[in-house]
Amino acid sequence: VKPARFDYVRAASLDEALAVLHHEGGDARVLAGGQTLLPMLNMRMARPRVLIDIMQLPELNRLECIDGTIRVGAAVRQRALEEHADLVSRQPLLAAALPWVGHAQTRSRGTVCGSLAHADPSAELPLVLLALGGDVELRSRQHSRRVAAEQFFTGMMSTDLRGDELIEAVRFPAARTDTGYAFREIGRRHGDFAIVACAAVIDRRTARLAVGGVAERPTARALPLPGDPALDRALDAFAWDLDAHDDLHATAPYRRELVRRLGRQTLEEAARCRA
Amino acid sequence: MHDCGRILHPAMVAGQISGGFAQALGAALYEEYAYAADGSFLSGTFADYLVPTAMEVPEPVILHRQSPSPFTPLGAKGVGEGNCMSTPVCIANAIADALGLAELDLPATPAKLAAIIHGPEPARTRHS
Numbered sequence: 001v002k003p004a005r006f007d008y009v010r011a012a013s014l015d016e017a018l019a020v021l022h023h024e025g026g027d028a029r030v031l032a033g034g035q036t037l038l039p040m041l042n043m044r045m046a047r048p049r050v051l052i053d054i055m056q057l058p059e060l061n062r063l064e065c066i067d068g069t070i071r072v073g074a075a076v077r078q079r080a081l082e083e084h085a086d087l088v089s090r091q092p093l094l095a096a097a098l099p100w101v102g103h104a105q106t107r108s109r110g111t112v113c114g115s116l117a118h119a120d121p122s123a124e125l126p127l128v129l130l131a132l133g134g135d136v137e138l139r140s141r142q143h144s145r146r147v148a149a150e151q152f153f154t155g156m157m158s159t160d161l162r163g164d165e166l167i168e169a170v171r172f173p174a175a176r177t178d179t180g181y182a183f184r185e186i187g188r189r190h191g192d193f194a195i196v197a198c199a200a201v202i203d204r205r206t207a208r209l210a211v212g213g214v215a216e217r218p219t220a221r222a223l224p225l226p227g228d229p230a231l232d233r234a235l236d237a238f239a240w241d242l243d244a245h246d247d248l249h250a251t252a253p254y255r256r257e258l259v260r261r262l263g264r265q266t267l268e269e270a271a272r273c274r275a
Numbered sequence: 276m277h278d279c280g281r282i283l284h285p286a287m288v289a290g291q292i293s294g295g296f297a298q299a300l301g302a303a304l305y306e307e308y309a310y311a312a313d314g315s316f317l318s319g320t321f322a323d324y325l326v327p328t329a330m331e332v333p334e335p336v337i338l339h340r341q342s343p344s345p346f347t348p349l350g351a352k353g354v355g356e357g358n359c360m361s362t363p364v365c366i367a368n369a370i371a372d373a374l375g376l377a378e379l380d381l382p383a384t385p386a387k388l389a390a391i392i393h394g395p396e397p398a399r400t401r402h403s
Contacts, residue, residue, distance in 0.1 A: 186385070188305065190330035192322075195385075233400075240399045248309050248317045253396040254386035 003041035010053045014060065014139075017052050017166065022141040024050050026163035031055075033077060035102065035110035036118045052166075060168065065090055070172040078107040078115070078125075090174050092273070093132060093181035093199055097124045100183070103191040113167040116152070119159045122193040122213035124185070126153055130218045131199035131210035132173045139168040146171075156216040179203040180274025184266045186258055188249055195250040196258035200270035202226075207270070209235075209263050214242040214255050226264070226271045235260050277337065279354035280344040289337055291354050297332045299362030301325070304382050 008031075011017035021028055029048040031037060032055060040046040054060055060075035063084060070091055072081055081087065082098040101107055101115065101124045115125040116136060129136075130149040138145050138161060152160050161167065175181065185197040194213040201208045202225065210220035221238050224230040239259035244252035282288050305325035309317040318324040335358075343350025363381055371379050374391055 188325055188385070189328060191328075192325070236400070248307075248323055249384075250386045251390065254389045256396065257389055257393060 001042055003038075004044060004047050006041070006048055007050045008053065009050060010056055012056070014054075014057055014168075015141075017054055017057070018139065018141040018164075020050060020052050021166060022164045028052055028163075030074075030117070030166045032074060032114040033110035034114075035106045036114065036120075054166070062169075065174065068174045068176075070094070070174055071169050072112045072172070073169045074111065074113040074167050076112055078102075078110050078112055079104070081112055082107060091132070091172055091181075092175055093128055093183055093201070094172060096181065096183035097128045097197075097199065100124050100185050100187075100194070100197070106191075113170055116170055117159065117161060117167055119153050119157050119217065120193065121156055121216050121218065122195070122197060124183075124194070124197055124212070127197055127199050127210050127212035127218040128183070129170060129172060130220050131201055131208060134170060134172045136170045137168045138162075138165045140165040144168065150220070153217040176203065178274065180270040180272065182266045182269035182273060184262050184269070186262060192249075196255055196262055198259075198262050198266035200263075200266040202267065202270040202274050204274075207267055209238070209267055211238070211242060211259055211263065214239075214244045214259060223263075223267065226268045231264065231267070232260075235263050238263070276340060277354065277357050278340045278342055278352070279357065280347070280352035281341055281350035282339060283349060283351050288339075288354050288357075291356055292337050292358050293335060295356035295358030296335045296362055297327055298356065299359050300332055300366075301327045302359070302381060303363040303366040304384070305331075307382050307384075 009020050011020070027049040029037060029046065029051055031051040031053045037046065055075050057075060060073040062073040063076050063080060064071045078098060078101055081094065088095040098107070102110060112125055115123050116129065119126055130153065133149065135146045135148045136152050138147060140162065141164065147160050154160055180202045182200045183198070185194045187194050196214055197212040199210045207223045207225045208220055209223050210218055212218040219242060223234045223238065239256040242259065244255035246252050277292060279288055305327055307318055311317055344352045367379050367381055367383065370376070370383055370388070376391065
């Protein structure tokens with residue numbers, strides 16, 4: 001219930017953070033908002049030797065809207081993105097999903113990129129990034145690279161992030177014209193992790209549905225548009241393909257039923273928003 | 276509707292009833308000591324043992340009936356956590372009535388009710 005001993009480095013520059021990461025490799029963890037990492041330390045589910053605090057780095061605390069992209073730096077808190085003045089018009093899917101991320105109290109501490117790095121299969125922000133086809137900017141001392149959401153989330157709480165890398169920023173594609181977005185979620189209580197969460201993106205010709213909380217990572221699929229009689233069968237196949245499991249809060253059949261029903265509702269809402 | 280005899284402290288009575296109602300809602304819909312088949316305890320943290328929060332608990336309409344007790348000097352009766360016992364039964368009976376059930380194990384979770392409402396899931400149909 002208290003963490004094991006660790007060293008704490010408050011990085012004074014991004015270079016220092018990257019140097020410590022390079023030196024310590026997998027024994028170091030990046031500390032941002034601490035809303036997930038610190039409970040994991042307390043429960044001894046993570047035992048890093050060094051924590052590298054990146055929250056004092058102004059270059060990581062930038063929130064920029066450039067070239068059809070919303071770029072969120074690693075130190076930007078979820079609440080800062082949520083309160084961004086034009087978020088609803090710039091990317092309505094983010095605006096719809098953010099209130100579902102934990103609680104207002106945790107969002108005022110937790111970071112957007114921290115949620116992506118943790119990669120909980122039922123978390124909202126990875127789901128939204130996948131639905132939009134965004135990517136993450138990774139950086140180590142030697143190189144930087146951009147990885148698409150589709151490749152970044154590799155499994156249950158695991159990502160493509162290497163031991164010497166940190167997430168520098170995430171890029172959410174901004175809203176496109178003639179495109180509808182919708183987000184829906186079912187959980188046990190307000191602020192709990194989703195049993196099933198759905199994010200839909202619909203334009204004139206294509207419908208894309210991303211589902212979280214069912215498979216070991218968020219999963220997206222192109223589906224027939226609402227109104228197409230093939231949608232029900234495609235949703236049913238999607239629900240089964242996610243390989244749902246039983247746990248304390250829901251059964252596999254209930255999860256599949258939610259994918260079929262909530263998935264359809266989310267797609268229909270996105271289609272309405274496009275119109 | 277509660278009868279705690281003569282009400283000595285209305286705010287405290289309302290507090291006990293409201294708190295008891297919240298706990299009762301937890302018992303009826305959320306809280307469960309769950310164990311896996313191998314006996315391991317599954318609801319050992321408050322992330323898994325779900326206690327209702329202010330977001331889940333509606334404000335109850337509290338009605339009083341005051342029939343003073345002849346056995347106490349002030350006519351008061353007990354009201355400690357009044358509601359804990361009655362509310363789960365009311366919720367369970369409401370669900371049983373709505374779904375035509377003879378019995379229902381609490382907590383009445385969404386997955387449990389969905390299974391009752393939708394019946395067995397059809398086997399997967401393979402599409403070519």
